[in-house]
Amino acid sequence: MNRRRQAAISLTAAVLSGMLVYAVYLLQVRQIEMQEMSEVVVPKKFISTGTKLEAAHLTTAFLPRSAITPEMITSVSEAIGMETSIPLGSNEPLLRWKVDKYRLLPGKGQSTFQIPREYVKSISNGIRAGDEVVVYLSDEATLSRKLFPDAIRVAGVKTAANLEIDNPKNPNLLSMANDDKESMYASRRDANGTIDAINLNLTDAQWLELDTACKGGTAKLIIAFQASSIQEEEYR
Known part of the structure; x- marks a missing residue:
């Protein structure tokens, strides 16, 4: 009888010991998995171009460390105050090249060029500083x-x-930063003049291509306002 009791106790102890070992194993696996995951910043919902990012726009998500690149922003505080250069999708990792704190300044490898008047055939009157345009020859x-x-x-x-073309009472850039499409549209209708000169942020290669194409006098530029600067959300 004692032998049976001892055997039962031994078996129970072995089972409990195995369960404990397995629980410790699961805990270690979970800790390893958590160590291999890192947080990245993601938008809570779709964000349109020209939006000034606030804390309410952003959250974080976990990604495997192997999937994280240096372009991904990992701190919400770093992203706050940035303006979106292109639309951002919901819950997609926020990449540094998609946002900018000084959108009117030339980016890496770019310079700001004033396009000579004789190079231009037409410019859309809806264009304002900060917009994206399409250039045709x-x-x-x-x-x-x-x-x-x-x-x-x-x-x-x-x-x-x-004078910079804008509506002094309703600046386009302020409306763009606030994602106020109605005010952006109104500022373009009520702007203070006709475009006489336009400055574009171009790489050296882009400027040389443009200058080579136009300096002979037979080719001229048509600079068109890109609808996505305001309307990309309505088209989605």
């Missing part, structure tokens, strides 16, 4: 074409009196 000798595959950032638009 209208050439008498060949077929017209899109000069650059990507949109170009506008650094400034001036009147003939060298």
Whole structure:
């Protein structure tokens, strides 16, 4: 009888010991998995171009460390105050190249160029500083074409009196930062002049391509306002 009791006690102890070992193993595995995950900043919902990021726009999500790149922002405080350069999708990792604190300044490898008047055939009057534009080449000798595959950032638009074109009572950049599309539209309707000069942020290669194409006099630029600067959310 004692032998049976001792055997039962031994078996119970062995089972409890095995369960304890297994529980410790699961805890260690979970700790290892947590150690291999890191937080990255993600938008809580879709965010349109030109939005000034606030804490209410952002949250964090866990990703495997192997999937995290240096371009991903890992601190919410770093992202606050940045402006979105392109639309941001809900819960997608926030990348540094998609936001900028000084959107009108040239980016890495860029310079701000004032486009000579004689190079320009037409400019959309809806263009304002901070917008993205599409640049086309209208050439008498060949077929017209899109000069650059990507949109170009506008650094400034001036009147003939060298005044920045905007609505002083309702500045476009302030409306853009507040994501107020109605005010942005109104500021474009009630702006203070006709565009006489436009400054674009271009790389050296882009400027040399533009200058080479236009300096002969037969080809001129058509600079068009890109609808996505305001309307990308309505089209989604």
